[in-house]
Amino acid sequence: MKTNRLNLVLILTSMTLLGACAEEEKKENLAMTDKKEQIQQNSEDLPKELVAEPVTQAEAVEADAKGEVTMKGSIFYKDLEGGFYAFIAENGDRYTLHGLDETYQKNGLIVEVKGTPKPDLMTFTQFGTVLQVTSVKVLDTSKVIDSLPTK
Structure with a gap:
């Protein structure tokens, strides 16, 4: 009888701990989802592609000559x-x-x-x-x- 009670206490404790872990995991998933949304919103403001605009030597000389x-x-x-x-x-x-x-x-x-x-x-x-x-x-x-x- 004592072993049955001990087993029952162990089962209840395990279930409680598993439930708490599942709740913690849900909070982490929500936090990760919020972070992903923030990153996506911030990345919309950034340029999609960096493009270098070449300058010819004549343009560089002309820009220098302006001074x-x-x-x-x-x-x-x-x-x-x-x-x-x-x-x-x-x-x-x-x-x-x-x-x-x-x-x-x-x-x-x-x-x-x-x-x-x-x-x-x-x-x-x-x-x-x-x-x-x-x-x-x-x-x-x-x-x-x-x-x-x-x-």
């Missing part, structure tokens, strides 16, 4: 870090010239320079903004100093 400026001023030779040619515009802005043709490398030359400022480019000269020269027009040669100091 091109034309200024009048003087070219000066600066004896720093091996020497370089600087440009001081009429408004006082200072530039380090990159790509300046040897023809125009004259201390005191007054010119009209066309080029693209490169404010993110760093140099040893630390003389204003770097200007990538595209064209130069000579305005006055009367102030050119031919004799540059040499070491």
